[in-house]
Amino acid sequence: MKKRDILWCIVSLALSTAVAFVFSALGFSDANLIMIYILGVLMVALLTGGYVWGIISSILGVLTFNFFFAEPIFTFSVYNPDYLITFVVMFATSITCSVLTKRVKNYAAENARKSYRSELLLQASRSLQEASTSQEILQKTVKQLGKLLEKKIYCLMGKPENWKMPKELLKEDRATALWCYQHGEDAGFSTDVLRESPYMFLAVKGKQKTFAVIVVDTKKEAIGTFERGIVGTIIHECVFALEKEELLNKQREAEMRLEKEQLRANLLRSISHDLRSPLTSISGNAENLLANEEKLPAGRRREIYRDIYDDSKWLINLVENLLSITRIENGNMKLDMQGEIVEEVIEEALKHVNFRGKDQSVRIECDEILMAKMDLKLMLQVIINLVDNAVKYTPKNAEILIKAEAEGEKVILSVRDNGTGLTPEQKEKVFDMYYTVNRGIGDARRGMGLGLPLCQAIVKAHGSRLEVCDNTPKGTVFQFALSKEEILL
Incomplete structure (x- = not known):
């Protein structure tokens, strides 16, 4: 930096002297020559750092003018006393201009630094907010x-x-x-x-x-x-x-803890309410059989056995859902992803669906032999819950279609019914925990509202999302996508 300042000082002085020689040859007065040297001092003040070089260039400018242009030339002697006043004024003017120029330069530099600082801090603030x-x-x-x-x-x-x-x-x-x-x-x-x-x-x-x-x-x-x-x-x-x-x-954790406490409280209330009915039914039917088995006709006994079986299957399904919900809440649900034949998975799931004595028509429709990547046990639970939901909320003789179709690298699996369908409000809440829909059908009121939220959680763990929409001409469709696997023969 110091070498560059010296260079600027020398160049400015040499350039000012060269221009002054030209102006002197053209007959310009000493005042004009002095202005050229003052201009040179301004250049030094602008192009160098600190006040020192402006002062040095002012002194050198006075000496150079004296040496080359004041009589007698090429000496530092002065014959005319008026030149002494000229030199003092020239020096004072040069110093003043140098100081003012340096102040303006410093002020501009300070503003530039402040602007740069503000820009950097604004960028940092925006970046951190994102x-x-x-x-x-x-x-x-x-x-x-x-x-x-x-x-x-x-x-x-x-x-x-x-x-x-x-x-x-x-x-x-x-x-x-x-x-x-x-x-x-x-x-x-x-x-x-x-x-x-x-x-x-x-x-x-x-x-x-x-x-x-x-x-x-x-x-x-x-x-x-x-x-x-x-x-x-x-x-x-x-x-x-x-x-x-x-x-x-911390706020989110507190909200989650509060939500979990509320969920547990709701769960306990729901369990105490929903378990009472099937357990009372099983206990009453068992007591009836123990007391009157020989008196009851075979048809009536079979009907009681069927009721006990239906209630026990419902309880088993409830317990499975509760265990899965607990694993999900604790973050312990680990997926065992394997390639499975979709149609075989659907057929296996239907073996575990309780049709409650209804005569719904259940069809499986697969365009081809499809294989998808899934956790078999959890996906069975999803299909069982979706079909059980369709059975629960559709009247007798309704049609339920389980459809699997290929769409690019995905397999779209859907459960469709032609029941009464869902309102827009019900569609928004249907995946909320403990939300149940009453459509005035049979035992549709029975249930804790765990099935669909559980299905959604399992499907999300598979990298997809369970969606609900209207069936044509009526009814409801639940569908989701799974990653397609190639079948190697």
Whole structure:
């Protein structure tokens, strides 16, 4: 920088002198020549750093004018006393112009720095607002700091035992980072702690804990005060975003806990209500058989056996749904994904459907032999629940169609009925936990509203979504997609 300033000073002085010689040859007055030298001083003030070079160029400009243009020329002697006043005025004017120019330049530079700072902070703020996780917030912070400092930045996230140390950092660097984390203070290069390190360790510290340590590879190059101020502001914005995200997570967890408690309370109420009816029926029928088995005609006994069987099947299905719901809520549902023949899966599911003595017509329609990737046990539960739902909510002699068709790389599986259908309001709520629909049909009121939410959860675990729509000309369609598998012969 100093060499460049000297060069600008020499070039400006030489150029001013050359132009002055031309103007002098053309007969211009000394006042015009002095203006040329003042213009040269202004150039130096604009193109160099600090006030010193403006002052130096002012002195050199006066001396050069005296040497080349004041009588006697080519000496520093002055015969005419008026020139002394001229030199003083010239020097004062040059100094004043130099100082004013430098102030304007500094003012413009300061405004440019403020504008740059505001732009960087605005970008950082917008970027952090778009982040949705702590990891994403820290990654965006590192990116912004890297853009600002043009240096390699590392981030040690979370607790020290979870840190993934870059290969470039030595054991002593880890110790410095650990000190920074534990004390929540900056360490390393250009700080008061372990300043001999080439790395600067910046603590991302909130009110109650340190979220991370950001490591800057300074290569022992000082970071300017301006840049350091922006770094501090960006880290402050990062801390604010992290604390906000942590608060939102705590609120979500509290809401989830409250929701789980409400679900458990609703579940207990529903169990106590829904188990009472079938258990009372089983107990009463069993008591009737024990007391009057020989007196009851064979047809009546068979009818009682059928009632006991239907109620027990309903209870088994309820228990299966409850167990699956519990596994889903606890996050313990693991899928055993295998390729299965879709038609065989449907046929197996129909063996476990309780038709409740209704005479619905159930058809399976598959365009071809289709194989799809699924967890067999869970998918059986989905089909059983969907068909059982169709049986429950359709009148006698209704038609139920289970259809599987290929659509690109997917297999679309649907259960269709020609019952009374669902209203728009019912369609919105049908996948809500414990929501049941009363359509005034037989035992349609029986049920805890677990079947369809469970089906939706299982289908989502398969990477799809259970959808409901109207059948043509009437009725309801439940459908979802599974990944198609090629059949190898």
